[in-house]
Amino acid sequence: MRWVLPFAALVAAAWPGKAEVITFYKHITPIVYRSCTPCHRPGEAGPFALLTYEDVKKHALQIAGVTKRRYMPPWLPEPGHGDFQDEQRLSDAQIQTIERWAREGAPAGDPADAAPVPKFAPGWQLGTPDLVLQAPRPYPLRADGSDEYWNFVLPLKLAGTRWVKAIEIRPGNARAVHHANVLIDRSRSARTQEKTPGAGFSGMDLNIEADTFDPDSHFLFWKPGGTPWEEPDGMAWRADPTTDLILNVHMQPTGKPEMVQPSIGLYFTDHPGTKFPMLVQLEHDGALDIAAGTRDFPISDDFTVPMDMDVLAVYPHAHYLGRLLEGYATLPDGSRKWLIRIPDWDVNWQAVYRFTAPVFLPKGSVVAMRFHYDNSEENPRNPNHPARRVRGGNQATDEMGHLWLQVLPRGAEDRRMDLQEAIMRHRLDKYPGDFSAHFNLGALQLARGNAAEAIPYLRSAVEARPEQPVALNTLGAALLSAGNANDATAMFERALRSDARYTNARYNLANALAERQQWEQAAGQFRQVLTESPDDAGAREHLAEVLRLWGNEMAAAGRLEDAASHLRECLRFRENDAALHSDLGTVLARLGRFREAVPEFETAVRLDPRLDTARNNLRAARARLEQSGERGAIR
Amino acid sequence: MRGLCFLLLWAAAGAGSGTVNLEGKAVDPFAPAAKVRVFIFVRTDCPVSNRYAPELKRLSDDFAARGAVFSMVYADPGETSANIRRHIEQYGFPGVVIRDPAHSLVRRAKATITPEAAVFSTDGKLLYHGRIDNRFVELGKSMANPTRRDLEDSIAAALDGRPQSEESAPAVGCYLADVE
Numbered sequence: 001m002r003w004v005l006p007f008a009a010l011v012a013a014a015w016p017g018k019a020e021v022i023t024f025y026k027h028i029t030p031i032v033y034r035s036c037t038p039c040h041r042p043g044e045a046g047p048f049a050l051l052t053y054e055d056v057k058k059h060a061l062q063i064a065g066v067t068k069r070r071y072m073p074p075w076l077p078e079p080g081h082g083d084f085q086d087e088q089r090l091s092d093a094q095i096q097t098i099e100r101w102a103r104e105g106a107p108a109g110d111p112a113d114a115a116p117v118p119k120f121a122p123g124w125q126l127g128t129p130d131l132v133l134q135a136p137r138p139y140p141l142r143a144d145g146s147d148e149y150w151n152f153v154l155p156l157k158l159a160g161t162r163w164v165k166a167i168e169i170r171p172g173n174a175r176a177v178h179h180a181n182v183l184i185d186r187s188r189s190a191r192t193q194e195k196t197p198g199a200g201f202s203g204m205d206l207n208i209e210a211d212t213f214d215p216d217s218h219f220l221f222w223k224p225g226g227t228p229w230e231e232p233d234g235m236a237w238r239a240d241p242t243t244d245l246i247l248n249v250h251m252q253p254t255g256k257p258e259m260v261q262p263s264i265g266l267y268f269t270d271h272p273g274t275k276f277p278m279l280v281q282l283e284h285d286g287a288l289d290i291a292a293g294t295r296d297f298p299i300s301d302d303f304t305v306p307m308d309m310d311v312l313a314v315y316p317h318a319h320y321l322g323r324l325l326e327g328y329a330t331l332p333d334g335s336r337k338w339l340i341r342i343p344d345w346d347v348n349w350q351a352v353y354r355f356t357a358p359v360f361l362p363k364g365s366v367v368a369m370r371f372h373y374d375n376s377e378e379n380p381r382n383p384n385h386p387a388r389r390v391r392g393g394n395q396a397t398d399e400m401g402h403l404w405l406q407v408l409p410r411g412a413e414d415r416r417m418d419l420q421e422a423i424m425r426h427r428l429d430k431y432p433g434d435f436s437a438h439f440n441l442g443a444l445q446l447a448r449g450n451a452a453e454a455i456p457y458l459r460s461a462v463e464a465r466p467e468q469p470v471a472l473n474t475l476g477a478a479l480l481s482a483g484n485a486n487d488a489t490a491m492f493e494r495a496l497r498s499d500a501r502y503t504n505a506r507y508n509l510a511n512a513l514a515e516r517q518q519w520e521q522a523a524g525q526f527r528q529v530l531t532e533s534p535d536d537a538g539a540r541e542h543l544a545e546v547l548r549l550w551g552n553e554m555a556a557a558g559r560l561e562d563a564a565s566h567l568r569e570c571l572r573f574r575e576n577d578a579a580l581h582s583d584l585g586t587v588l589a590r591l592g593r594f595r596e597a598v599p600e601f602e603t604a605v606r607l608d609p610r611l612d613t614a615r616n617n618l619r620a621a622r623a624r625l626e627q628s629g630e631r632g633a634i635r
Numbered sequence: 636m637r638g639l640c641f642l643l644l645w646a647a648a649g650a651g652s653g654t655v656n657l658e659g660k661a662v663d664p665f666a667p668a669a670k671v672r673v674f675i676f677v678r679t680d681c682p683v684s685n686r687y688a689p690e691l692k693r694l695s696d697d698f699a700a701r702g703a704v705f706s707m708v709y710a711d712p713g714e715t716s717a718n719i720r721r722h723i724e725q726y727g728f729p730g731v732v733i734r735d736p737a738h739s740l741v742r743r744a745k746a747t748i749t750p751e752a753a754v755f756s757t758d759g760k761l762l763y764h765g766r767i768d769n770r771f772v773e774l775g776k777s778m779a780n781p782t783r784r785d786l787e788d789s790i791a792a793a794l795d796g797r798p799q800s801e802e803s804a805p806a807v808g809c810y811l812a813d814v815e
Contacts, residue, residue, distance in 0.1 A: 047682035144689035255685035
């Protein structure tokens with residue numbers, strides 16, 4: 001029975017008896033050190049320190065008030081509706097202890113009773129990062145006014161592809177930055193929104209356009225007091241030299257002008273990603289059209305999962321009018337599994353919630369999003385007074401309804417395309433004319449090699465947004481794969497009319513022209529591609545091939561000067577091609593320029609001693625040179 | 636003679652009531668006379684009062700010509716004058732700085748919160764005390780812009796000699812009782 005005594009002592013510490021005097025050191029330090037100090041210390045987000053007795057006593061009644069209302073520590077999810085890591089929720093008993101302590105004069109007690117003082121590492125929490133990206137210039141935040149949302153564009157400066165196991169975001173000014181989100185922009189599409197390079201751009205949410213299938217897979221999120229998240233083995237994400245990271249930062253004025261210059265630390269691993277998680281978004285922004293004064297405006301989305309999967313984390317997102325946010329799954333057996341329930345949404349404390357254990361959803365489970373909005377005058381968070389009609393959109397004055405899940409399909413293989421297809425078909429059900437659903441379904445079919453099936457989706461996408469260059473280009477690519485080079489050419493030309501600097505479309509246009517044997521135009525387009533993107537190995541190779549074919553065609557037609565010129569240009573890319581030297585030698589010999597022909601044949605023979613044509617022609621050319629001026633037959 | 640002495644001492648105590656300037660010298664918060672006197676109770680470590688610095692500067696500038704005099708009152712006896720100076724400088728709080736370590740002015744103004752405003756008439760009568768505006772509904776819950784500007788209305792009423800209600804909806808912020 002030796003365990004009885006320590007057990008009783010523990011109980012006494014947690015629930016002080018009615019007669020016991022509650023003191024700071026004995027009863028309050030265990031709560032404060034765990035739940036307050038991580039943010040409330042110098043250099044961190046909390047507006048004042050809560051480290052010492054004097055610190056805490058100076059805010060005793062305030063702490064009692066904010067903990068009683070559960071405003072602090074900030075934790076939005078309702079207990080019993082999802083089990084999350086790092087839960088920042090105080091128990092009722094802890095809240096009562098704080099209240100009694102504050103009410104009874106906040107006595108100090110005996111320092112010997114204190115919980116161990118927490119130790120915080122200064123600077124980067126995961127150690128020195130392998131790569132640090134700092135915002136190119138600080139953002140000047142006004143002293144006063146409403147919240148601001150700013151996007152910093154941070155190009156990854158890498159020599160080659162790396163795998164990232166963790167990132168750590170340093171806000172640059174913890175008191176002014178409320179939360180931050182990193183988006184991976186693999187096609188560098190967001191930087192076009194900057195007025196000047198490095199300037200950044202405003203906006204609460206943003207859309208990233210991608211021209212390859214590489215869906216978002218990880219939540220890269222920072223909130224005050226959060227511990228940086230390290231991905232488990234096999235869950236690293238890929239960082240390419242051509243990737244931009246977009247850091248979306250929510251800032252709140254503090255009363256004095258602030259400078260905000262955040263940075264991101266990246267931690268690499270040699271273990272590439274071998275698991276294929278994906279972010280699945282339930283949403284119904286299209287249903288958001290909330291008349292002024294509406295007290296309860298519900299939206300919903302229901303997604304049937306197409307395969308067995310585990311849900312690893314959840315990130316609900318709405319703006320200022322969101323009130324009740326619910327996400328749950330109905331399993332095939334009819335039972336309900338809660339993913340999250342937030343009874344009083346506060347965008348200021350939005351966060352990513354990671355489950356303590358993955359939530360398994362068998363194939364056929366239906367994930368439900370049920371969000372409610374309050375656009376009444378009585379909603380203090382309503383940014384509009386008087387209330388006005390609010391619709392879905394990216395700005396803080398618009399609304400949103402998203403329930404993001406990080407899921408990992410069961411099984412070893414990469415199931416993301418199948419999952420993406422299910423998501424996009426679901427989206428098409430919601431929005432029949434939708435651009436992105438049509439586009440993504442078309443792109444998926446094309447990636448699978450089904451050009452014929454891709455074309456109708458891509459045509460619908462182009463119908464929805466006739467000037468969208470990526471859609472025009474992808475439709476062109478599908479047409480080209482299906483053997484319709486004429487229509488493909490027209491699509492690529494339209495894409496380039498929308499965006500003259502769209503190098504991928506130009507590259508495709510050059511290929512389509514080559515397919516149609518329009519050598520001159522094809523070569524011109526490839527040359528332009530190489531001006532825009534000098535290291536494009538594919539463009540060099542294709543240009544060389546066009547020049548070879550063009551040269552041979554000219555040679556066959558007897559236009560020998562043109563043929564020689566194209567083959568010579570071709571040799572700039574293929575200096576070790578024996579047959580090409582031989583062909584050029586032949587053309588020069590036919591032109592009677594034996595002095596130039598001989599070295600070409602010599603090179604051809606040196607590069608490939610078995611090239612009999614070159615050997616014979618070399619012999620003949622040398623003979624002709626000796627009988628100078630005479631033009632001989634060249635085989 | 637003893638009576639006179641006593642009266643003088645009493646008068647000195649009444650004038651200062653424990654309020655001092657940043658050098659620790661006793662000051663009368665009501666001198667020199669002003670048409671309307673506005674006290675704002677603040678703290679160096681209260682994010683809500685910090686957030687009001689630009690609004691207070693605006694109000695002080697707007698009403699200066701009409702004879703309203705603003706004072707920032709720091710009531711935390713544990714605070715240092717150097718910290719207060721830095722705070723004023725960083726946030727640009729307007730007006731005269733007064734320290735009220737004994738909370739005498741706090742009691743006279745019936746203040747309980749930082750930031751809280753108190754408006755007094757020329758003859759030292761408390762006309763209004765309470766919130767500056769309704770931007771903060773409670774801690775952590777605020778509107779982008781206030782729809783009621785209680786302090787502004789109160790100062791305007793005081794300058795115009797219009798009657799007004801002494802109390803407003805309660806101020807939101809940090810408790811003055813925490814720094815008694």
